[in-house]
Amino acid sequence: MSFAVCVDVGSTYTKAARIDLDGARLVRRAEVPTTSGTDVLHGLDAAVAAVGGADQLYVCSSAGGGLRLAVVGYEALVTAEAGHRVGLSAGAQVVHVAAGPMSGPDVTALRAARPDVVLLVGGTDGGDSEVLLHNARRLANARIRIPIVLAGNADARADAEEILRGRATATANVLPRIGVLDPLPARAAIREVFLRHVIGGKRLSRGPRFPSLVRAATPDAVLAGVELLADLTGSGVLVVDVGGATTDVYSALVPDAEAETGPRRDVAGTLWRARTVEGDLGVAVGAPSTRTAAAAEKLPAPGDDRELAVAAAVIALRRHARGHSAGPGQPRTGGRDLRDVRLVVGSGGVLRHGGGTRVLDAVLGDIGGGWVPPERAKALVDEQYVLAAAGLLAVDHPQVAAGLLGHSFR
Secondary structure (H helix, E strand, O other), X not given: OOEEEEEEEOOOEEEEEEEEOOOOEEEEEEEEEOOOOOOHHHHHHHHHHHOOOOOEEEEEEOHHHOEEEEEEEOOOOOHHHHHHHXXXXXXXXXXXXEEOOOOHHHHHHHHHOOOOEEEEOOOOOOOOOHHHHHHHHHHXXXXXXXXXXXXXXXXXXXXXXHHOOOOEEEOOOOOOEOOEOOOHHHHHHHHHHHHHHHHHHOOOOOOOHHHHHEEEEHHHHHHHHHHHHHHHHOOEEEEEEEOOOOEEEEEEOOOOHHHHHOOOOOOOOOOOEEEEEEOOOOOOOOHHHHHHHHHHOOOOOOOOXXXXXXXXXXXXXXXXXXXXXXXXXXXXXXXXXXXXXXXXXXXXXXXXXXXXXXXXXXXXXXOOOOOOOOOOXXXXXXXXXXXXXXXXXXXXXHHHHXXXXXXXXX
């Protein structure tokens, strides 16, 4: 028999799952505190030892705050919005979005957001290139020592690369045509930059071993698991992951031809597999801001952890479905029609330790939040935390990953 151990190094806990590769099943799992105060490898090695060791090791990480991304685009409701959606799908926390020709204060604001990576987009292929090249010059002249992923107008790519003097990783345009969103090349490039530059730069561990082990940001691995689960079920899947500091929502929907070509088409493109992260919703350090958000949404004031988890999940789902606005008086973009979702999955410590049913019942019964909940969905809790493990295994062991999800979400 051969085994793989999949490890998620979180900001608080490091979680390990030992997977039987022959039987495609979970054998053992363990959780230990993340040792970010000394060296995260201490906790990682302890977690691996606790599940019995591994023939193969797969690691994802959100320790040290995960991946912080800034998006610089051409127009707020089109290419900048497309870049924002792609950044979230790549497992990033989008901490800053700029649109149009950057000025000196815009560069200052970008610096203040402290991103780990800049996603530079702008223009459809063959369209306007002036703003993209202007912003490339601004970033080059500002001498910002932040890795840049260049994913704008393909016709201007070579000129932008030359301006940025080899500091950019270039890839295909996130929005090659109006209404056509192509997230995968940029998502892959962001992942590579994260692994190559960000993990080592967070000083979570001494030496090269930890950066060499990490294969993805944790949200990127979870989204890969959600995508595979949607492919297996052939229907829409919705996941809400309530943490101590943030609440993440993932949705994988069945493509709708009318939404791609008809009157409902979104000019920034439709991202059928998406993620949003709510940095103000959590049950531990995020508890005060969760209470503030609950009051703003006219929800009952949450008291204990389970009530906080209910509030965080409901508010996060409302935001995910309704979309977001660039500012007061601006239209909402990026909303999701979740009515046809057939499987709703809850994740996070509070849900796995007995609060999952209450949280998911509240989500499915939310009728006053400006969105329509799934109408005929089955609700389950990711009790064994297998979505991240399946996402990590999906490339090298796709059948094992599929079997693992099949056993867990029957």
